[in-house]
Amino acid sequence: EVLLALSIVKVAALVAKFGMEETMMRFVPLYIVREDYARLKGTIYFALKFCLLLSIFIASLIWFFSGFISRDVFHSDGLLKLLPFVAVALPVNVFHEVTGGILKGYKDTFRALLPQFFVSPFLRLVIFLLLSIKGGSPLYAVAAFLTGEIISMFLSIMFLHKKAGRIRTAERKSEYQKTLKVAFTMISTGVSVFLFTNTDLWILGMFASTEAVGIYGVTAKLVTLVVFSLGALSAIIPPLISSMYTSGNLNELERVVRKSSRWILSTAVPIILVLILEGNFILKYFFGEKFTAGYAALLILSVGQLINAGCGLVGYLLQMTGGHKRYMRIAVFWGIVNVILNIILVPRMGIIGAALSTAFCLAMVNIVAMFEVYRKFRVLTLAEGLKFDIIFAAVVGGLYFLCRYNNFALGNHILLAGSLTVYIWKSMAGNDIPWRLLFPGYKSR
Structure with a gap:
């Protein structure tokens, strides 16, 4: 049930990110080489807002159709209890990973990888072990995942805020269609x-x-x-x-x-x-x-x-x-x-x-x-x-x-x-x- 719940987060996040994580890895270094900071700023703002709104919409659908997904698709009553956590985790996960893609575009490898591959997994493990003291439950694993993602998201935002200092005073231009x-x-x-x-x-x-x-x-x-x-x-x-x-x-x-x-x-x-x-x-x-x-x-x-x-x-x-x-x-x-x-x-x-x-x-x-x-x-x-x-x-x-x-x-x-x-x-x-x-x-x- 936990594996299925986390798989739902993955596939929903994949759709909600709309390829923006990889797109930022292409456009951010491109605009930096060209010193086009106006388009760099506009593209970053557009990607974050677009993905956040899309992820909230998809999370609402997961919450609304949680009964159908758990019982009719996967035939699991236990999954029904986990889907609300999945819905809440989705926007957090999407915003976190798109921010990581922007940091990768800046070639700041350490700060891009630290929240996703080190901080979040470590926090999930610690929180899950603490919750498990009260007894084993699939709910604890999903709650630990959500908590780790929230803390990692704020850490990624802090890193991006420090990295993007040069574009704060730039005008905002974005080629949305491109x-x-x-x-x-x-x-x-x-x-x-x-x-x-x-x-x-x-x-x-x-x-x-x-x-x-x-x-x-x-x-x-x-x-x-x-x-x-x-x-x-x-x-x-x-x-x-x-x-x-x-x-x-x-x-x-x-x-x-x-x-x-x-x-x-x-x-x-x-x-x-x-x-x-x-x-x-x-x-x-x-x-x-x-x-x-x-x-x-x-x-x-x-x-x-x-x-x-x-x-x-x-x-x-x-x-x-x-x-x-x-x-x-x-x-x-x-x-x-x-x-x-x-x-x-x-x-x-x-x-x-x-x-x-x-x-x-x-x-x-x-x-x-x-x-x-x-x-x-x-x-x-x-x-x-x-x-x-x-x-x-x-x-x-x-x-x-x-x-x-x-x-x-x-x-x-x-x-x-x-x-x-x-x-x-x-x-x-x-x-x-x-x-x-x-x-x-x-x-x-």
Whole structure:
């Protein structure tokens, strides 16, 4: 029920943001490079007001139709108690994330990521643990989510107020139609991406038991660890892509993109190996015996995320360089395919069908977008040194199963820890791009 409630917040927020978070990441650095502070101010004000009003309207619909959503769509009476919190959380979440997009456009990575990825999750955990002293309840988890979002929103507003000092005295001009036109392609892309990353959970909620939804939800959350670095770099790279493309610095753009792809894959491969080799152990001892039923789905989803990580930031590269319409068509097509495949496979195969559909469509979106980037820029975004990754994974996997066959459990753990340490050092050596982007004061040796 909690997973479904938070999924409703995600999809409603996706619509209410109307692509403005990504649009700000494109227009804010563009206007800063051009020193057009009047349009910068007008665009920021328009985006915040538009998204706030739209989110309030959608929240009202959720509140009004809460009975229909909980009982007729998801067949859950418990969800009915959570939807009022969802309605209140929606405008807060939307305003918070759009503000974060503006800060990313300013290239203020630390302040953009701090509320969303550190403050809010920490507060949710602390508040949930405090509330849980009185006893376990799904209501406590949603209340903790809401409280964390409110505090993080005010923190983001404070950061933006300090950052936007130069535009306070500027006139306010905004090209509303241009902003909405780009935002429409962004929201279309965002909805499609959401479809092939969240449709599985929704379709399972309609055709499978709440227990199956819970098992799959935990599995899917574990797999997202694979692309943690992809998510972190997606907050940094897009504004840089927009600035470099606007200034015509394509050589530096190519270098940053390819180095970033190497860094993303270098952090993804160790996590994937741990999930594949120790996934059953992790599910059993951290979540419970029944969650081992999700191990096969974990393997399938890991392959999809590996391809996602290996292709790099192809979507953002297209969106920030005028190829947003092309990427929208790619994402929409495969998003629709994912819905169809989930509807066909989930009733027959359960969580395995959901994993197969999601992994396949996620992989295809990235592969097609990668070839589109190559066609447009003659830049192959695949990480350098893939031969080393393949040989490393094969050798470590073979030695791991050899130790396991001989019941040498300690050898498994030593092998995995040692080999992953060597891999991370070898694959990241000399790649200072992420550190220079995250920490402007960082200097290469």
